């Protein structure tokens with residue numbers, strides 16, 4: 379499996395010239411030989427997130443958390459400042475690496491930008507010594523997946539800390555452990571972005587790429603970020619045979635992006651439920667309760683329930 383981090387490295391210089399050729403507004407102010415501070419502090423001063431992350435990686439390269447260790451962006455990566463710019467930049471992204479790079483420096487939703495950086499600045503006590511990513515979290519996994527997993531948004535101290543979706547929090551522990559049990563992941567642990575986790579035929583993406591307060595994006599934030607989701611889904615749809623939607627929010631987002639990508643969606647739209655399955659356009663969408671602590675602590679979602687959905691997804695995807 380080749381991840382976006384590898385692809386981003388290979389294509390970094392190509393993106394820079396491509397962006398210039400298209401006349402897309404270049405990146406924000408760069409650091410030129412000045413002192414490098416903590417990631418969040420720099421971001422709040424409107425430095426380019428790539429520079430921010432590189433600074434964090436240089437200081438903390440041996441620590442878990444790994445914010446910026448494999449940054450998909452570079453100084454020339456264009457930055458979206460509003461939904462219209464997200465639409466333009468997403469539509470113009472040539473490949474997954476470019477979607478990852480451009481979305482990873484996005485600043486289109488002021489409330490979420492403030493929140494993700496505020497969380498990164500404050501940190502949780504247990505992670506005080508770690509750098510926080512504090513930026514949008516890109517999709518991750520197989521570049522030609524047969525299974526797509528759609529979540530809601532990065533957790534404040536999970537993906538927003540580690541820079542990888544469902545990584546470093548209890549939801550991710552549940553998710554990847556279940557995927558490991560059915561053979562879709564090479565290990566159960568998902569601790570930080572350099573932990574060696576590899577997915578088999580599977581890609582994971584968030585409906586909204588920035589951590590939202592109380593895990594509740596506004597409709598406007600959802601709609602702005604849908605441009606990134608649509609482009610990413612459009613780039614992988616030809617290989618996808620099953621989509622696991624984690625929760626009703628992701629369920630709605632999944633049918634929305636499938637429709638916008640030309641897949642016929644039943645009307646009325648199918649209702650979400652754990653274990654629900656809807657096949658359309660050669661893709662089966664499977665509903666699954668989100669592995670949130672609220673669901674796992676209360677027993678609403680058990681390990682067996684989660685595992686069985688992924689086993690079904692694997693069947694639909696034709697993965698052995």
Ligand code: SF4
Pocket residue numbers: 464481484485486487490491514586587588599602603606
């Ligand atoms: S939620 Fe999406 S659109 Fe909004 S700032 Fe984050 S990456 Fe950009």
